[in-house]
Amino acid sequence: MxxxxxxxxxxxxxxxxxxxxxxxxxxxxxxxxxxxxxxxxxxxxxxxxxxxxxxxxxxxxxxxxxxxxxxxxxxxVASPPAEVPEPEEEPEVPEGTVAVRAPLVGTFYAAPSPGAEPFVRVGDEVEAGQTLGIVEAMKLMNPIVADSAGVVAEIRAGDAESVEYDQVLLLLRPPGGAR
Known part of the structure; x- marks a missing residue:
């Protein structure tokens, strides 16, 4: 900008x-x-x-x-940082998958509460609007929902792991696609 x-x-x-x-x-x-x-x-x-x-x-x-x-x-006063770290290389989003990204900075939770079953596991079929996880920020729980139907191909964020804005949390394959 x-x-x-x-x-x-x-x-x-x-x-x-x-x-x-x-x-x-x-x-x-x-x-x-x-x-x-x-x-x-x-x-x-x-x-x-x-x-x-x-x-x-x-x-x-x-x-x-x-x-x-x-x-x-x-x-x-705008001053440059002492040293600008190189951004970490995020693994590419494989062709044929859709990335579900963090909408904000916070803590990712794979389950609704400690000890509960996770919202989704690899291989689960999900529907549009289904909750895939939660990102907690400033004591607010923000549901991460699927934009479209698919199959969970990979979960990249660990439970209770800090996540950054736009970080890939999960990968979804289109339903009925190759496994």
Whole structure:
């Protein structure tokens, strides 16, 4: 994402939010993003208890940027991380399978409670909308459901394992496909 794209993306639903303070914060974040060097991968802004997260595209560590004034007389300074670790190579999604990915960062649970039978096992046929697991984040249990019918080909996330956003949790094969 390039900072220039932010103005076109910042319009939509946020314009419905009343309050000069919200608009001011949005404008300051857009100005901050435009002042940062390098292409952005993700920019997250929360208004309650104010938090700003900036993530650069992999392999493009940002250079230091001058301080940018933000609300309350604070200054935000973009500085590069000491060392940018290489992303881990995630195994490819084999042809003929569909990846079920984590919709958020959290802890993956294969069963509804400790000691209970898992939601699914390798070889189980699943229907669209069926729960395949749970990702717990901030004390909220988020069900992971199948988007379409299939057969569980592989479960890549272990029970009670921390998972990242967009990480492949399971692989599904189309129903009736080769095993």
């Amino acid at each position: 390039r900072p220039a794209e932010l103005s076109s993306r910042s319009g939509s639903a946020e314009d419905d939010v009343p309050g000069e303070e919200d608009r001011s914060l949005r404008d300051e974040v857009v100005d901050l993003a435009r002042a940062l060097p390098g292409p952005l991968r993700r920019l997250t802004v929360r208004s309650g208890d104010r938090a700003v997260e900036v993530e650069w595209a992999t392999g493009t560590p940002p250079a230091a940027a001058p301080p940018v004034p933000v609300s309350g007389g604070l200054q935000a």
